[in-house]
Amino acid sequence: MLGALALSGCGEKEGGKAKFALVTTGVASFWDICKKGGEDAAAALGVEVEVLMPSSGDDQKSKLEDLLAKGVDGIAVAAIDPVNQAGLFDEVAENAILITMDTDAPASKRKVYVGMDNYEAGWMCGELVKEALPDGGEVALFIGRLEQDNAKRRRQGVIDCLLGRDKDASRYDAPGQPQVGPKYTVLATITDQFDRAKGKANVEDMLTKHEGIDALVGLFAYNPPLILEALKQANRLGEVKVVGFDEDDVTLQGIEEGTVYGTVVQDPYEYGNRSIRILHALSQGDKSVIPEGGFINIEARQIRRDNVAAFRGDLNSKLGK
């Protein structure tokens, strides 16, 4: 029934303009930037874009179904639950051009994935720690949870970089054991299951247990601000190095003030912009935009004191602040 509806709608372009959609994993400022990227691309190409921000996996399903019913030429989706949604994605892929962005659904029939390699991004985060502690030292990692793929890879990238290993994204060190390298020791990876009070308590307990700890690394967007809060209350701001991930405003402010050494940021603007350009090319029959392996890497960037002001200004202008 749904397929039939979608088929009847598909390809009927009102006024000749191609119609595309971006579907996010949720509502966040991250996705506002992505939306802007998509809209800018659509304006440049003379196509229509609709950006939908679902509140949950179920909601993402019904939003995708609604898009099929309405009839669009192509959809770029950030998969909330790639394994269980594979069937849904295949249904979408049969009726429109489907690509994934930000989080992939490798088992589905999507044409291409536009996103970041979290292992590489973790490695870049490790490089920042090395710069902050050129003489080596003890480091603890804080992260929301380790169950999801991007978290595992991100953490492993940091550890492998600090321990001076060769790059191997398939490696996995179980948490709980300290990882000791020639110069750097990763004491522990502590999760908080998204409980903020617990996240802050974890930092405090690490400061208690390892009084001489040299650096604290926060790997989910909210971890660096919690680290800063705990250090501030312990009167140890500036004494213990902090390296972060993502672009929380408190983290960026910390970089400007010198309490955070640096952070690794993704490029959601480019996710949105590139996705629409690829969908447009594919709808014109141009398959050359699909690289071998089906993965388009939008590289992460390191933000330090020297480029934080420019990055923050650019971010705010994209967000219309």
Place this chain on the structure above:
Amino acid sequence: MKKIKGILITLILVYVATALLGENFLGGYNQGKLLERTGLYGLLGIGVAFVIIGGGIDLSIGSVVCLVGCGVPWLVMRQGWSPTSAVAMAMLVSLGIGLWHGLLITKLRLQPFVVTLCGLLIYRGATRGMAEDQSQGFGGEHEGFRALGTEAIAVTDKFGIPFPFVIMVGVAVVAWIFLNKTIWGRYLFALGNNEEAARLSGIDTDRMVILSYVVCSMLAALGGLLFILNGNSAQPSDFGNFYELYAIAAAVLGGCSLRGGEGTVVGVVIGTAVMQLLKNMINLVDWLKSHMEFLIVGVVLLVAVMADEVLKRRVAKRR
């Protein structure tokens, strides 16, 4: 004293064990942090103890923490309210929530479990809608206001008594006086023991039930306020998740019977301290792995409750 013997022994055992096995456990910084956490979570425990003593249950505590924890910074930072008016609004709303729960339970005869379970969903949902699912906090501003949750009365250069703990002790003293030294306290215990008998003996039981839910919601709001002042970061989708269960566990550990009519404030505070101590222990003792936290906390709680029950029976037999 007899009622809190079991939990007090547990507290001492866990404390001594962590001091022996953990690193730097006895340092001033860590002791201060333990008091701070006991203060924050203790407020929720004392609140739910009122409801449990009266024979009810409140599952909406975590969502009230979320509503206030996200709502106050949202009002101050996004809507330009003064901290004072935002706090007043939070207290007013939580009073309304408690009143609403109490009225539904007494006048419409709905079950407390259902009423507060719906509350759990509604207040979190409303917060997510209001804050548009965006993280809330004070940025680097309102340091003076935030001091209420972050500062301490300095004792040595490393150790201080944190304000949240001082506030919780103040609340505990008032709660203790209310429960043990006033006629309403006795009404609440009577109500929890046997509602029918209490009503027949002339107690306005409805009023006592409503009061207990109001106290619980308002203390959850006070807790939520101090949590956000302390941590400065709240995400509507997960802030305060499961905190009602931590509060209920602390209350039960502290001697509250889920059948109602039993419980002590001191016990609840000690129960809270045990919970926080266990979490601290898992982070400080090398061979305890953090992913085993729930397992360890669950087992210790169960053993403590079992030991307490055995102890009570022995005492009862000897009489």
